[in-house]
Amino acid sequence: MTKLLLAVSLSPLEAGGYTRSCAAVDALDARSLGVADVPCPNPVQYIAYCTVDSTIWFAALVCFVSVWGSMSRLRLWLPADESVLHTVEHQIYERFLGDGFSLSTVAGLGTVYVPYTGEQTKKPRTLVLYVVEWKGIGRSLRPVFKPKNAAEADAFFVESLEEWREELKLDKFILCGHSMGALYATYYAAKYPKTLEHVILVSPAGVHASTLTHSELPLSRRIAYALHLTPMSAARGMGPLGPRLVHWMVKKRVSWTPPSNAIRTGELDFELFARYCYHNWALKASGDIAVHTHLHPGAAARGTPLSEIIVPEKWALPVTFVYGGGPDWMPKEHGEAVVERLQNANRYASFRVVPLSGHQVFMDNPSAFNRVLIAAVQDWELASADKVKVNQGLASG
Structure with a gap:
């Protein structure tokens, strides 16, 4: 989630900002993983990686919602039943x-x-x-x-x-x-x-x-x-x-x-x-x-x-x-x-x-x-x- 936030919040015109933000995020990741230090990747590569990561999640979400909606519209898994309603x-x-x-x-x-x-x-x-x-x-x-x-x-x-x-x-x-x-x-x-x-x-x-x-x-x-x-x-x-x-x-x-x-x-x-x-x-x-x-x-x-x-x-x-x-x-x-x-x-x-x-x-x-x-x-x-x-x-x- 931190990576996604970074990808959408930084401006590509601020090269210095990339390094500082990457370092901050990596420090958080390092603490959470128990690693002493994690080197900051190349700023452009890092942003590209974040974009791909977020795109996958977004595509997965769209796919999930589409499948769920289609299943509901087609009534493939709705337990509603007119005979039960009558009873x-x-x-x-x-x-x-x-x-x-x-x-x-x-x-x-x-x-x-x-x-x-x-x-x-x-x-x-x-x-x-x-x-x-x-x-x-x-x-x-x-x-x-x-x-x-x-x-x-x-x-x-x-x-x-x-x-x-x-x-x-x-x-x-x-x-x-x-x-x-x-x-x-x-x-x-x-x-x-x-x-x-x-x-x-x-x-x-x-x-x-x-x-x-x-x-x-x-x-x-x-x-x-x-x-x-x-x-x-x-x-x-x-x-x-x-x-x-x-x-x-x-x-x-x-x-x-x-x-x-x-x-x-x-x-x-x-x-x-x-x-x-x-x-x-x-x-x-x-x-x-x-x-x-x-x-x-x-x-x-x-x-x-x-x-x-x-x-x-x-x-x-x-x-x-x-x-x-x-x-x-x-x-x-x-x-x-x-x-x-x-x-x-x-x-x-x-x-x-x-x-x-x-x-x-x-x-x-x-x-x-x-x-x-x-x-x-x-x-x-x-x-x-x-x-x-x-x-x-x-x-x-």
Whole structure:
């Protein structure tokens, strides 16, 4: 290392400096080797030797990184496996729901079917709950995702959900989306409003517009965009070390969560969840690239923000915004402003907060999130029933 430092730090115009620096380095080498004295070599030869030495190391490093990267891209040594993901996901649901669910793939989207008895509601009834994984993630199909423009990027998610609905022959349903899923859910609702009864956006991303152009983004973000790097790329790029990395990342993330978090209370097994995260993240890159196509720093929308879609002039569907009451890094004030604007126009809009939770509201405080979600549906139903009565009264009068 000392030789490499010498080679890159000396100027070839300072002949005297060569001798002094060589002597200093040789003295260090002599002490480390137990040799009384080491003669200084010819300055030019010494520099040439150092350059060759450093070139070999640099070439070796480039070769190592290239081979490692190629092995990871070709998935030659990644232990990620879709069948393992399916098994682990099944085990997680089984722990919470027993045998009252089924896993399937509908129109290319990973789907969990859960007949749900609303024992927590004031008026128990049987509901049908579908937990759907967006295209390009989880157990869903993972096609190449390289959209040429914003319209193609949106269609990748919107049209796949519409195909899913058509295959299941659903006429009307309540659509609930979280984070970027809430962004896609809004785009879907804007295009296919007649298929929906109510839209629930949980800690949504992209509510406000970005103030940056692509050229104004941090250099690191532009490089990540050009290389299609996402947080999940770390799991893929680490090859056989990926499971250990994800295990450490999940453990670190859980340590920041409130005591009510499902993992910290023991409701959700940590090892099982860490395995799920790894096999989800390390599979083929696809939908996760949307973090670049749809968002800018600060969870701002790269394209059309939700605040410009959910407006009285364009939006007629009931909508509920739900945020974590703790350190939710999605800015609540933007969602609250959207709700206030709709309410001022006499449109149904609700703003709710889940206590002791951050962005992952359903994991940070599961029971409170369930209550908030059920209350959101019930309150909308009551408001709809009251509106029908008023309209009937006006018609009969």
